[in-house]
Amino acid sequence: MADSQAWLTIVGIGEDGWDGLTAPARAAIDAADSVMGAARHLSLLGGRGGGERIVWPIPFADGVPMLLERRGERVVMLASGDPFWFGAGSVVTRHLDPGEWVAYPAASTLSLAAARLGWPVETIQGVGLHARPVETLRPLLAPGQRLLALMRDGASVTALAAWLAEQGFGGSALTVLEALGGPRERVRRVAANMLDWTDIAHPVAVAIEPVGPGRVLPCASGLDDDWFAHDGQITKRPVRALALSALAPRPGELLWDIGTGSGSVALEWLLSNPTTRAVGFERDPARLARARANAARLGVERLDLVEGDAITGLADRPHPDAVFVGGGLSPQLVEALRMLPHCRLVAHAVTLETEALLTQCQSRFGGELLRIELAQARPLGTKRGWKASYPIVQWRVAW
Structure with a gap:
């Protein structure tokens, strides 16, 4: 230019x-x-x-x-x-x-911070927290990582330290970097649970070296169910892992999660790559609020949630690359989704009626059917036995 x-x-x-x-x-x-x-x-x-x-x-x-x-x-x-x-x-x-x-x-602050700390730039994960919640860091919290957060002011640094302690990472080393590169520059180091400074000056960034017994979000699909608040209507961990594998998220892709419930599938889709996008459709306001809270707690603020009937809610939305229907698939919804070009669909059935619909759809439109039968060890008298869950049928198709 x-x-x-x-x-x-x-x-x-x-x-x-x-x-x-x-x-x-x-x-x-x-x-x-x-x-x-x-x-x-x-x-x-x-x-x-x-x-x-x-x-x-x-x-x-x-x-x-x-x-x-x-x-x-x-x-x-x-x-x-x-x-x-x-x-x-x-x-x-x-x-x-x-x-x-x-x-x-x-x-940049990144370059200046790396020069002060002696950290290779390529090993640092940078996050801008000027106007974003501290929970944005949640997927990145793991011992051995190097994080650099751009902060709004001194109060936000104090809030960050308190949040890290709440997450079980209170022993994390924080390097508070103020006014880097100028005459007011100051670099101080403290453990998150020991930070009590009231004189932190703007502009400010914080280098974080996570330490502590806090939970670390796994990188693989199939998070434990207790990562998500739910009312029992949740795609359970093993089935969710199979669903994510079938959906096959790729960088930059958009998912429609129809009947999102707790939002578990959409949130794992978003956690797979920072460029992925997802829309969750849910008619129950309480479940919608729960999914929103789960997204905030896991630091995945880009989950777009839509309240209302699935078919009505699909109108005027950007076309997805993949769609997940965890239950309640109907012939009308199938016909609506058939109008989407270049789309992957994964649908689950638990009831005999929906299973019959998936069988008919696979016969008409192709794709793959997978029957998932899981059992877990449970007490049986003084011993243990296998307690089977309802079998799930998965239809996977692309058009």
């Missing part, structure tokens, strides 16, 4: 301010008609550069129309460090054509 094509220049600015900017970034600021940024970012310029100063409003989204109104002028937008690492860059550029902007990043 040639700089001459761009009316917008996105400049990443660090805590070292004007002195840390590259020559092209300085030149863009000198030549700008206006410079937009948070008040803190504008102050880091120290009065250097030309153009009108415009403070970016809060909430951030309110500033995007203000920026777009200046299309055709020479505008500089200031952002923290690397604008495209949990930064504002992508929020703005999604509204622009590629030739309309150019960016000059500064060192």
Whole structure:
């Protein structure tokens, strides 16, 4: 991209301010008609550069129309460090054509933190918690991991430490990194359950080395049922593992989970890869609320939940790559799903009536039928015996 094509220049600015900017970034600021940024970012310029100063409003989204109104002028937008690492860059550029902007990043907090800690960047899992709940970290909590969380302020760091202790990771080593790269830089280390500081300054990030007896989310499908709050209507662990295997989630794919109940299948789909998406359809408001709470507790906030009848709820939704029906499949629902192009369907039946429907569907539309019969050891008098569960029939098909 040639700089001459761009009316917008996105400049990443660090805590070292004007002195840390590259020559092209300085030149863009000198030549700008206006410079937009948070008040803190504008102050880091120290009065250097030309153009009108415009403070970016809060909430951030309110500033995007203000920026777009200046299309055709020479505008500089200031952002923290690397604008495209949990930064504002992508929020703005999604509204622009590629030739309309150019960016000059500064060192990211990730790079600066790695340099202070001696951690290889490729071993660090970064998370932006400016406006996201601390539960976002839940899938990442495991001894031996290296996490870097960008925090909103000192209070959010205190809340993070308390949450880690609640999860059984109170012994985790926290390195609190304040104002990296500038004259106010400070790096302090403390155990999560010992953090009692009241003077943590913004901007701040926290490096986390999880330690403790807390539960770790497995990477394989088939989480224990007690990871999910439920009312008994849940796809049990072994059957769920077989369902996820049949659904075969791939990066970026969208799942429809019809009759989501506790949300267990949709949540495991989302946990399989950070780019997957899922919509859970559920007509029972109590179960819908329970699925939402399960998603929040497991740190999977991107589960989209829809209340209402399945067939009605399907209207105007992006077409899925896969659909799971855990029970209650009907001829009408099959016909509705048949209209979806390039889709994988996995349906389970417990009742004889639904099993008969799956048999008919497999005969008409193809696919595979699998009968799942499970038994668990249970006390039988003074000894033990096998207690069988209801058999489940699985239909797997793609069209």
